[in-house]
Amino acid sequence: MQRISHIVDYVRRGERLTVEDAISLWRHAPLWLLGELATNRKRAVSGEVVYYNRNIHIEPSNICIFNCEFCSFRRRLGDADAWSLSLDEIEQRARKMAGSGITEVHIVGGVHPDHTLDSYCETIRRVKRALPEVAIKAYTAVEILYMIRNAGLSIEEGMQRLKEAGMESIPGGGAEIFDEELRAKLCPEKCSSQEWLEVHATAHRLDIPTNCTMLYGHVETIEQRVDHLDRLRKLQDEAPGFNAFIPLKYRSRNNRMSEIGECSVEDDMRTIAMSRLFLDNIDHIKAYWVAYGKSVTEMALAFGADDIDGTIDDSTKIYSMAGADARPSMSVAELEALVSDAGFIAVERDTHYREVCRREADEQYEVESNI
Ligand code: V47
Secondary structure (H helix, E strand, O other): OHHHHHHHHHHHHHOOOOOHHHHHHHHHHHHHHHHHHHHHHHHHHHHHHHEEEEEOOOOOOOOOOOOOOOOOOOOOEEEEEEEEOOOOHHHHHOOOOOOOOOOOOOOOOOOOOOOHHHHHHHHHHHHHOOOOOEEEEOOOOOOHHHHHHHHOOHHHHHHHHOOOOOOEEOOOOOOOOOOOOHHHHHHOOOOHHHHHHHHHHHHHHHHOOEEEEEEEEEEOOOOHHHHHHHHHHHHHHHHOOOOEEEEEEOOOOOOOOHHHOOOOHHHHHHHHHHHHHHHHOOOOEEEEEHHOHHHHHHHHHHOOOOEEEEEEOOOOOOOOOHHHOOOOOOOOOHHHHHHHHHHOOOEOOHHHHOOEEEOOOOOEEEEOOOO
């Protein structure tokens, strides 16, 4: 405990946690103390504010050439419940949302063997054509690497093409867990940790902001979690551009690791708090309500999270297929109530964490300059 109080003292002073001390704090600090420390850090970054957005996901296909142990979403070409949307269907889906006030479309799916860089770019253009005002957050590093390699381009060249097509930011998926030995067991076919980091570093150098994630609560150790956070923190020091970190709780239904079950809510809270404390150079920690459910998300706001994601409008299947809420959807009133019930002020943000100010009468919105 003496060692812990030394760590707590320097964390309170705002100094950077070392890897070794982060492991000790994670293991031994009482939960209430992690909540207090993380909330103080959160307040220094975003005050009393907790962000949400108005968004939908488009998942063009669940067909994937990879077969990760934890994935409940993936199907093989020809499976009865596989789907693949045509470009027209994607555009129609986007068009249905015209006038709804959404500010972001998150596009991500399986790595389909027939999709190419051109078809990925065309997907973005079609969504942009239907919803010109909306920001496109598209494709995990895993999808990006596959399409760019197949096109015979460098990461930078491929990314430029996606940017020209209208991709404004990149979501954080595909990071899973960086530890090479564990990654080889969980998702051996996926891009390496080094490659994932390289895609995000290249995006940052091209002024494309990205998010980052960690899949936790399966068979990884605390050391492997801290190692994962450490690699993200180093990248952000070298090539800043991560907007948000999203700890993704492993959900156990309908996949090959189901027998492991799910980690406790206490583990979720410790993970959120430690992410806030360790990642001193990433402003936003997102408690993704679709993965956690509403009550755990509300609790996460007492452990340093300052973002809960958005309205979703029943547009993503990744978590429902793994055992979470079957039809994820939240109204703006519900999102705002969740935040105010936790004692914070709900603020609608856009993809770049700028406050969205709406004029009630016509639902027009303006974005405030950087906050
Ligand atoms: O990379 C897959 C994870 C990720 C399971 O950037 C699972 O704003 C838990 O990255 N249990 C995709 N997780 C989702 C993602 C995401 C979601 C919301 C917002 C953002 C953002 C990014 O989902 C995958 C993988 O790590 N995943 N299967 C599972 N059974």
